Amino acid sequence: MGQLTGPAESLASVQELAWSTDGGPLVLLLGPSFASTAGIGQILPFLTDHPEVAAILVTDELSTELLHVALRSGVKDVLAAPVTIDQLTAAVARVSETLGSASLVRDQTSDAVESDQGKVLTVFSTKGGAGKSVLAVNLATVLARRSDKPVVLVDADLQFGDIAVMLSLAPHHTIVDAVGSLDRLDAELLQQYLLRHQPSGLLILPAPLEPSFAEQITAEEIMQIVAILRTFCSFVVIDTPAYFNEVVLAIIEDSDEILLMAGLDIPNIKNVKIGLQTLRLLNLPLEKVHLVLNRANSKVKLDVSEVEKTLQIKAEGLIPSDVVVPQSVNKGTPVVIDAPRSGVAKSIEQIASMFLPDSRRR
Numbered sequence: 001m002g003q004l005t006g007p008a009e010s011l012a013s014v015q016e017l018a019w020s021t022d023g024g025p026l027v028l029l030l031g032p033s034f035a036s037t038a039g040i041g042q043i044l045p046f047l048t049d050h051p052e053v054a055a056i057l058v059t060d061e062l063s064t065e066l067l068h069v070a071l072r073s074g075v076k077d078v079l080a081a082p083v084t085i086d087q088l089t090a091a092v093a094r095v096s097e098t099l100g101s102a103s104l105v106r107d108q109t110s111d112a113v114e115s116d117q118g119k120v121l122t123v124f125s126t127k128g129g130a131g132k133s134v135l136a137v138n139l140a141t142v143l144a145r146r147s148d149k150p151v152v153l154v155d156a157d158l159q160f161g162d163i164a165v166m167l168s169l170a171p172h173h174t175i176v177d178a179v180g181s182l183d184r185l186d187a188e189l190l191q192q193y194l195l196r197h198q199p200s201g202l203l204i205l206p207a208p209l210e211p212s213f214a215e216q217i218t219a220e221e222i223m224q225i226v227a228i229l230r231t232f233c234s235f236v237v238i239d240t241p242a243y244f245n246e247v248v249l250a251i252i253e254d255s256d257e258i259l260l261m262a263g264l265d266i267p268n269i270k271n272v273k274i275g276l277q278t279l280r281l282l283n284l285p286l287e288k289v290h291l292v293l294n295r296a297n298s299k300v301k302l303d304v305s306e307v308e309k310t311l312q313i314k315a316e317g318l319i320p321s322d323v324v325v326p327q328s329v330n331k332g333t334p335v336v337i338d339a340p341r342s343g344v345a346k347s348i349e350q351i352a353s354m355f356l357p358d359s360r361r362r
């Protein structure tokens with residue numbers, strides 16, 4: 001077992017330690033100076049490269065946030081100081097059990113992704129009003145029109161979701177019904193809860209009608225529903241609220257692709273930067289993250305290349321600012337149908353093409 005007390009200077013010795021065990025299993029004990037988002041961020045690349053290493057983090061102060069970040073970064077256990085020898089021995093025994101199977105678990109995960117399951121595309125932003133719902137609705141509409149298999153848009157902005165309104169549809173059922181019947185839920189029953197947008201064939205799983213219902217829905221329940229949707233859809237597009245919570249984190253982790261939306265102003269970019277850092281901490285492969293800049297033509301604001309430089313990620317979609325967007329929202333029709341020749345529609349078609357098989361690109 002290796003023991004470390006300080007982040008920066010100890011990283012080199014961690015590397016040495018791993019070499020010296022010849023890639024064999026190793027339990028790594030991280031001291032309280034690693035017990036911060038920054039500290040965990042430093043050890044994260046090492047843990048990612050070394051699945052044979054199980055890390056235990058000891059912290060002076062145990063917060064839910066630290067626990068989440070640590071566990072999601074691959075740390076196997078977190079203990080609050082002072083730690084007794086017995087506690088430590090028990091923790092080492094616990095995490096040791098996970099070691100032999102680490103590589104096996106990884107292989108199984110990648111196999112599942114290869115199968116014929118639908119792709120999950122999540123639209124996320126750390127800022128409200130960034131244009132997430134506009135992109136989610138229009139992207140899903142384009143994908144539905146261009147896919148043979150069904151496309152479902154899930155409104156995971158559980159408190160204030162407005163997808164149904166944006167498509168002028170009145171929900172008979174919502175995600176609450178799906179969660180309520182989870183014990184017997186299969187693809188057939190779930191389809192009965194979906195709303196259909198006639199002009200595009202898009203199917204929608206609406207958010208609860210009452211904001212208070214949101215609290216009753218757990219991350220695990222949403223993930224079970226998404227897993228069923230994957231079995232019969234080509235794409236599951238998920239719209240999210242503008243913050244990280246358990247539900248959003250679980251969705252992001254389970255997504256094949258994440259469209260990160262940002263507007264072109266400084267507070268927006270600052271938020272996106274923090275959002276990106278969180279995504280890195282979640283151990284999320286950054287090739288899954290696609291930056292989409294909204295209102296990208298606004299003159300008063302920032303230059304796209306400047307934003308790319310600040311965020312160290314290239315923008316893969318640029319959506320212009322255009323009055324056709326609020327017009328279409330107010331009509332309850334997606335822009336891609338209402339104003340198909342607009343720059344906004346063309347840009348969203350291009351974003352959709354990134355996810356469609358080559359033969360279907362136009």
Ligand SMILES: Nc1ncnc2c1ncn2[C@@H]1O[C@H](COP(=O)(O)OP(=O)(O)O)[C@@H](O)[C@H]1O
Nearest residue numbers: 128129130131132133134295320321322325326
């Ligand atoms: N490219 C755009 N041009 C003009 N208005 C836009 C654009 N994108 C979004 N909007 C407007 O901004 C508002 C917020 O968009 P919305 O998608 O609801 O944001 P979010 O879901 O991120 O909170 C909407 O009323 C919409 O009409």
Ligand SMILES: [Mg+2]
Nearest residue numbers: 132133157240
């Ligand atoms: Mg929204």
